[in-house]
Amino acid sequence: MSTSPTSQSPFARIRRRFFSNTLGVLAALGLLALTVTAATFFAFNLIVVHYPADPDATVLGDKLLPPSKEHLLGTDNLGRDVLSRVLHGSYVSLYVGFVAVIVSLTIGVVVGAVSGYFGGWVDGLVMRMVDAIMCFPSFFLILTAVALLGPSITNIIVVIGLVSWTGTARLVRAEFLTLRESEYVRAARTLGQSRTRIIFRHILPNAAAPLFVSAVLGVPGAILTEASLSYLGFGVQPPQPTWGNIIADGKPYLLDAWWLILFPGLAIMLTALAFYLTGDALRQAVASREAK
């Protein structure tokens, strides 16, 4: 939209600062590669293409083989290729992570915006509700909900989203409390703008940067929760592989077949790490806006 060669929008400046952070860019590239992989294997699952082997093909004669040329990450107790299972299960983690965060972001933004913009008794009521929800040990809440509703990807996403929006709501509320008193919001009011427009067009974009950071940092939390649920058997049901249930399947063979647990574990760790590093770099790029 701009006619000048380098855009001077505040978001463009944050972007430029982010790209000067090597570690952050590397982490972001890692995430990109991961997303592409996950999307590819999601497509493979749909059109029933298997690579490098069928993740569900059991060859009992080949069970518990250590990593080798034929099976790069070894095989499990049913002789299934671990690499294939890790790859074919990769999309579950990212899918749950992204969608759960979108759900929690939506709820958190609306609740936080209402609470922060209107203040007064509305704010008091909403924030006490948030406090009450935060007092619940959320993981057990999730376990209970999934136990009642039945384990499926959709249920997991909805339940994670429903319990994790409180942090976002608090963040948005705090931003709104500050921004609603700002001169440009007052100016928008004197121009006769409606409340909805002031909230979504004038305040929210100014809170977008910290919100985006918290969203990126929220994804690994959701991924880890999904992995924990799958590990405990409340998540995606076998035989569909996910990183969590591959580890669960490998647990009895921990001492004999370390590869069953190490590789999916590494996949979870590296994914979470990539999100945290990217989020951290973003946070720095956003924070130096104020420092400038």
Added chain:
Amino acid sequence: MLLEIKNLSINFETPYGKTEAVRNISWSLEAGETLAVVGESGSGKSVSALALTRLLPTPPARYVSGEILWKGRDVLKMKERDLRSIRGGEIAYIFQEPSTSLNPVYTVRNQIAEAIRLHRPEVRDVNDEIRQALDLVGIVDPEKRMWDYPHQLSGGMQQRVMIAMALSCRPDLLVADEPTTALDVTIQAQIIEQLRQLKDKLKTSILLITHNFGIIGDIADRVAVMYRGEIVEQGPTREVLANPQHPYTQALIECIPRLGAHRRRLATIDHDALLTP
């Protein structure tokens, strides 16, 4: 009569006490006229200006009594919907701090366009309208400047953009609340001169709110002096400046620094003397 304020009183009421911010003030404004409301901070001048379109948050503010007649209709009895079309559309505001009055995430063009679309939906060529508005307030190269973000402009230019935005909706009244206080002295003079020219060109009424008697002489037709929520003196600018009646007005005029006048300490206001008649 464009605007008439009759016996208006406004309180701020909190659990910790009550403040009478505006006490029984009355003034009026003809179309095309410029009124300056002068007073120190806390005298109630900004509060009465925001009250014109009921912009004060209630609570803590409470409109205790009086009427605000805008084109004959009482603002204090209007519906929120009607108020919104008056705000910006008929009564536009500019504020003291131009650097924070513009939204940092939008370009100048974007912000003025929003104002135009809101109040003048009939305008076809919004870009051309913006170009004209920026040109009118003396911005050089408006074609290029309109794509700038607020932080790329100087304070004086930001205030010009605010004025352009306010005027782009073709208001009948422009309320300028301390429009030059945050700017340095040379820019102050330019902005006041700009307002004076615009008022002649567009026939917009101006309500100029300031603590500085020094800037009103060239622009205001009439002046009202506020002190502690009351209007203590009101009249044609020239008369008030030449022959101030109320001791507070005299004291305020004494406070204006004059270059090379006399070498003594600048006068300050002795509130105790004013309050014990």
